[in-house]
Amino acid sequence: MKITNDILYVGVNDHDVDLFEGHYIVPEGMAYNSYVIKSGKTAVMDSVDEHFADEWIGKVKEAAGSPDYFIVQHMEPDHSGSVKKFMDAFPETTIVSSQKAFNMMANFFEGEDFADRRLAVTEGDTLDLEGHTLAFVTAPMVHWPEVIMTYDATDKVLFSADAFGRFGALDTIGYTNEEDDDWACEARRYYFGIVGKYGPQTQAVLKKAAGLDIEKICALHGPILVKDLGYHLGLYDTWSKYEPESKGVLIAYTSVYGHTKKAVEMLAELLEAKGVPTVEVTDLARSDMAEAVEDAFRYDTVVFATTTFNNSIFPFMREFIESLTERSYQNRRLAFIENGSWAPQAAKIMKGMFEGSKNMTYCDDNVKILSALNDQSRAQVEALAEEIAAAYK
Ligand SMILES: Cc1cc2nc3c(=O)[nH]c(=O)nc-3n(C[C@H](O)[C@H](O)[C@H](O)COP(=O)(O)O)c2cc1C
Structure with missing residues (x-):
């Protein structure tokens, strides 16, 4: 040729x-x-x-x-x-x-x-x-x-x-x-x-x-x-330059029994209803990790949702966050959804993993689920959706 x-x-x-x-x-x-x-x-x-x-x-x-x-x-x-x-x-x-x-x-x-x-x-x-x-x-x-x-x-x-x-x-x-x-x-x-x-x-x-x-x-x-x-x-x-390429939200999650997934689906629906330009959802255990990494760099906002797992976080979420931080992930807005049946600590652990990352902003309205969604955690999902969507208005 x-x-x-x-x-x-x-x-x-x-x-x-x-x-x-x-x-x-x-x-x-x-x-x-x-x-x-x-x-x-x-x-x-x-x-x-x-x-x-x-x-x-x-x-x-x-x-x-x-x-x-x-x-x-x-x-x-x-x-x-x-x-x-x-x-x-x-x-x-x-x-x-x-x-x-x-x-x-x-x-x-x-x-x-x-x-x-x-x-x-x-x-x-x-x-x-x-x-x-x-x-x-x-x-x-x-x-x-x-x-x-x-x-x-x-x-x-x-x-x-x-x-x-x-x-x-x-x-x-x-x-x-x-x-x-x-x-x-x-x-x-x-x-x-x-x-x-x-x-x-x-x-x-x-x-x-x-x-x-x-x-x-x-x-x-x-x-x-x-x-x-x-x-x-x-x-x-x-x-x-590590700048976001597109306006939009990636929700990256793991879920063992499906309760964290329900919260993620609720958040995605609310964000779409509120007119957020793009909402991508990825199950880190079942999708290509490199595609998830690519999307995290593409969009300006990422929600990380995972279960507390042996006093830590689910392994696929750990791999995902490490894949971002080792590539100098920066200049993004982050939010966290955690789940746990007795001592949820996933949000604290996930946020801690970004300690060395430059120019991150964090949403005020994170979500804590105790095993399954209830009125209190549903209200937190609604508040998080409102906070995220407000930035695109
Ligand atoms: C192997 C294993 C380890 C877990 N370790 C913890 C833990 O350390 N602390 C805690 O609060 N919950 C722990 N859990 C409970 C899960 O975080 C909890 O059941 C959660 O609701 C699962 O969410 P999901 O329905 O989205 O999978 C553990 C669950 C499994 C299967």
């Missing part, structure tokens, strides 16, 4: 992976993107997961013959797994990467760091392809330390490594964002799951990108972004 006259797509689609990065469900599969730049000299951008090495090398041969340069932007094995096989298949090719990536190669490939045919690059270095000039931009901790991005000023293309990636195989979701109508949802789940901890580092790269004239973004996952770049860059800006 052609991206520009000189840039070709040579990536692969993975429909066999059960959990991406051993962690994330990928119902639409996954793509490992790779590109060929054909100029006076030919360059290949990144490799693919090792299970697809032969298929990918075949595509590279067809598109580029014997390439002059092989640029490795990121050493995560879904992109670097076929580096060694590539270098064996193309003994004349020079490998181009950051010094940190070469250090990692030695560890991934039993001491092999291609010392006799490599070129280490860093911020501001350029590579002349005789027709295209590539400029390298370091992107440390977006989301590994060795990452570089590459800008082709001739075709105004940014090769963005894992940034702007999305879950999904391209033969399912589309090869460009002209065909993909659901980029934000799966890109958001990808960003907050995988990159979200590194907001300041992402901000630093966005500032560098702002100085470039970019017409297309070629990420290592997801479709090639060929239109509406302002929209995609804007979302990355919002996400990496």
Whole structure:
């Protein structure tokens, strides 16, 4: 597939992976993107997961013959797994990467760091392809330390490594964002799951990108972004500043016997009736945790509802809150619903878990349920709904 006259797509689609990065469900599969730049000299951008090495090398041969340069932007094995096989298949090719990536190669490939045919690059270095000039931009901790991005000023293309990636195989979701109508949802789940901890580092790269004239973004996952770049860059800006993207409420809950769930359903109905723009409800024991994390970052208000469990909180709620705080969750309004049959303490424990979080506001009207809803706790749910909804009027 052609991206520009000189840039070709040579990536692969993975429909066999059960959990991406051993962690994330990928119902639409996954793509490992790779590109060929054909100029006076030919360059290949990144490799693919090792299970697809032969298929990918075949595509590279067809598109580029014997390439002059092989640029490795990121050493995560879904992109670097076929580096060694590539270098064996193309003994004349020079490998181009950051010094940190070469250090990692030695560890991934039993001491092999291609010392006799490599070129280490860093911020501001350029590579002349005789027709295209590539400029390298370091992107440390977006989301590994060795990452570089590459800008082709001739075709105004940014090769963005894992940034702007999305879950999904391209033969399912589309090869460009002209065909993909659901980029934000799966890109958001990808960003907050995988990159979200590194907001300041992402901000630093966005500032560098702002100085470039970019017409297309070629990420290592997801479709090639060929239109509406302002929209995609804007979302990355919002996400990496930890700002809410949408007005609305996420109610995340766990419930063993269903009484906490009843309170959650009552609250959701009241919020909708009072005209809150969006109300999302998620059962943390039964839904994708990464989707819940994504929604918590998306909306401005989150209600946490759980049972007291062995003097603590239900395990899925603990995992959820830890997933947020370890990603520097901040700038949100929070409320708590607790349940307990003899000594409810879930609200205190949940609030305590956000002690180190910046710029949180807390609703005054939390809900305490003693085993099952009664008039007193129903009144608390109503008061909480009123308080939450008031902010949207
Ligand atoms: C394994 C287990 C441990 C529990 N530990 C506590 C506890 O430490 N303190 C307490 O007040 N209630 C405790 N409970 C009771 C639940 O918090 C209580 O039954 C609650 O109403 C369940 O809400 P649900 O109907 O939404 O599941 C425990 C329940 C279970 C099943």
